Every structure is written in structure tokens, then in C-alpha cells.
Amino acid sequence: MRLGVEFVSGFVVGGLIGWALDRWFGTRPWFMVVFFLLGAAAGTVNLIRAARRLQAEAEASEEQNSSTRG
Amino acid sequence: MAAGGEAHSPLEQFEITRLVDLNLGGVDISFTNSALWMVIIVALSTLFFVIATSRAAIVPGRLQSIAELSYEFVAGLLRDNAGKEGMKYFPFVFTIFIFVLMANMLGMVPYSFTVTSHLAVTATMSLIIILGITVLGLVKHGFGFFHVFLPSGVPMWLAPLLIVIEVISYLTRPVSLAVRLFANMMAGHTTLKVFAGFVVALGVAGVVPLLFVVALTALEVLIAFLQAYIFTILTCIYLHDAFHPHH
Numbered sequence: 300m301r302l303g304v305e306f307v308s309g310f311v312v313g314g315l316i317g318w319a320l321d322r323w324f325g326t327r328p329w330f331m332v333v334f335f336l337l338g339a340a341a342g343t344v345n346l347i348r349a350a351r352r353l354q355a356e357a358e359a360s361e362e363q364n365s366s367t368r369g
Numbered sequence: 370m371a372a373g374g375e376a377h378s379p380l381e382q383f384e385i386t387r388l389v390d391l392n393l394g395g396v397d398i399s400f401t402n403s404a405l406w407m408v409i410i411v412a413l414s415t416l417f418f419v420i421a422t423s424r425a426a427i428v429p430g431r432l433q434s435i436a437e438l439s440y441e442f443v444a445g446l447l448r449d450n451a452g453k454e455g456m457k458y459f460p461f462v463f464t465i466f467i468f469v470l471m472a473n474m475l476g477m478v479p480y481s482f483t484v485t486s487h488l489a490v491t492a493t494m495s496l497i498i499i500l501g502i503t504v505l506g507l508v509k510h511g512f513g514f515f516h517v518f519l520p521s522g523v524p525m526w527l528a529p530l531l532i533v534i535e536v537i538s539y540l541t542r543p544v545s546l547a548v549r550l551f552a553n554m555m556a557g558h559t560t561l562k563v564f565a566g567f568v569v570a571l572g573v574a575g576v577v578p579l580l581f582v583v584a585l586t587a588l589e590v591l592i593a594f595l596q597a598y599i600f601t602i603l604t605c606i607y608l609h610d611a612f613h614p615h616h
Binding site for chain 1: 530533534535537538540541544545548549552599606
């Protein structure tokens with residue numbers, strides 16, 4: 300759930316920006332296509348960052364555990 | 370159909386009802402059940418902390434330990450994720466944590482209304498947070514804040530593409546912050562009501578879904594806390610960017 304939202308929101312925001320720009324310039328569907336892809340990239344970036352954060356947290360708590368045990 | 374003659378939809382719990390009709394210059398600002406619960410949340414949490422800290426002792430009593438524990442918890446989150454500078458904004462982050470936690474937990478009380486299961490509420494909170502942090506970053510760093518959008522060590526020919534991607538990524542923050550909380554609360558409460566409906570509909574065999582509901586309720590309490598925690602920790606992480614725009 301946590302990672303899924305990060306990923307999907309990239310598509311949603313990218314698509315919305317493209318849709319708004321298309322309405323503005325009357326260039327349907329080109330901006331939407333481009334920004335949907337950019338949104339996909341942004342979603343992937345979000346996903347990687349969130350996953351890294353989770354991993355760092357997991358490693359930190361692991362270290363804490365081993366240091367309190369040892 | 371449904372036993373008892375009344376058909377209750379599992380989504381009925383999310384209905385907004387007007388308690389007091391108010392109109393200000395053509396804008397509908399009626400006092401709704403959602404607003405009432407928000408007032409209850411604020412009043413209850415204020416009351417709790419006033420009572421808990423009124424007789425501060427060196428050896429804390431039960432209430433005082435809860436207050437101290439929640440302080441330590443949020444202070445630790447903020448220090449670890451936003452750094453020392455972030456501690457200045459402790460009151461803000463603490464308020465967010467307590468508000469979301471109380472909203473989620475009071476939502477678990479039967480017949481109550483879950484404020485955070487409405488996108489309007491969570492979206493407003495996340496927009497205020499992100500806008501506030503953006504303004505804070507701009508005030509602190511001026512134009513330098515836009516380094517958020519350009520990771521260091523990127524070749525120049527890639528910069529235009531990356532800046533667009535980073536801007537979109539930045540704009541997803543309020544969306545994911547709001548949707549995560551809203552979706553979790555809404556989905557959880559709907560599932561609970563659906564299973565509770567099975568209990569009535571299945572008669573004697575309803576014992577099986579009843580066990581499920583008991584287990585799900587425990588899970589929902591966990592999620593109520595977890596979502597408040599995630600909302601807070603993400604606020605701290607975003608706050609970190611306001612102080613350190615360089616990745």
C-alpha cells in the first residue's frame with residue numbers, strides 16, 4: 300500500500316498535467332502522452348526512493364537490535 | 370433481503386450530514402458531522418494533554434507517561450528524519466500526529482465518524498503541509514531551494530528531462546500523502562462493515578465472519594496507528610528537504 304501509492308500517484312499527476320496542458324493548447328493527446336510517460340518515470344523515482352528509505356530503516360533497526368544484543 | 374428489514378450500505382458510515390446550516394457570502398460552511406468530530410478530536414486531545422501535564426511529577430504517573438512517550442516518539446521521528454533544525458517545527462508535526470492519530474482511533478469507536486476517511490480532509494492537510502514546506506524552503510534558501518529538482522552530478526544534457534521528472538515527483542507528494550491515509554481508512558472501514566453485514570446475513574454460520582470481524586478490528590487499530598505514523602514520518606522527510614535542498 301505504501302509503495303503502491305507512491306508509484307501510482309506519479310502516473311496520476313503526470314496524466315493530469317498533460318491533460319490540463321492539452322486543454323490549454325488544444326493539442327490533444329500529445330501532451331498527455333508525453334507527461335504520462337514522464338509521470339511514469341517520476342513514479343518509478345518515487346518508488347526507488349521509498350524502497351531505499353524502507354531498506355535504510357530496516358537496516359538501522361537491525362543494527363540497533365544486534366548492538367543491544369551483542 | 371437484509372435481516373431486520375433495513376438495508377444498510379457499508380458506505381453509509383461515510384455520509385456527511387448537516388447539523389447546522391450556515392451560509393457565508395454564498396459559500397456553504399454548514400457545520401457537519403465531520404466538523405463536529407474534528408471539534409471532538411481537538412477538544413479531547415487538548416483536554417488529555419492539559420490533564421496529563423497539569424501535575425508534572427519527576428516520577429510520571431500513568432497519564433503523564435503517555436504524554437511523555439508520545440512527545441519522545443514524535444521528537445525522535447523529527448530528529449532522525451528532519452535533523453536538528455527540524456525541531457523548531459516540533460509543535461506543528463506533533464499536532465499533525467496527534468490529530469491524525471486521534472481521528473483514526475476515534476473512528477474505531479462504534480457509531481463514530483472517521484474524519485480521515487474523507488479525501489477532502491486529508492487533501493487539505495497534505496496541501497497545507499506541502500505548501501508550508503515549500504514556502505519555508507523558499508524563504509530559507511531562496512532560489513537555491515530549486516536544487517531539489519536537480520540532483521547533483523547530473524550531466525547537462527540530461528538536466529531538462531530530469532528537472533521535469535523531479536517536478537512531477539515533487540507534485541506527487543501531496544497526492545500520495547493524502548490518498549494513502551484516505552484510502553487506508555476508507556478501505557479498512559468498508560471491509561469491516563461488509564464483514565459485519567455477513568454476520569447478520571448468514572445466521573448461525575455468521576460466527577465465522579464474526580471471528581473475522583474481531584481479527585479485522587484488531588488489524589484496523591494497528592493500521593490506524595500505522596497510518597498516523599506514516600503521515601508524520603513523511604511530513605518529517607519532506608521537512609528535511611526544506612532545510613537541505615541538495616540530495
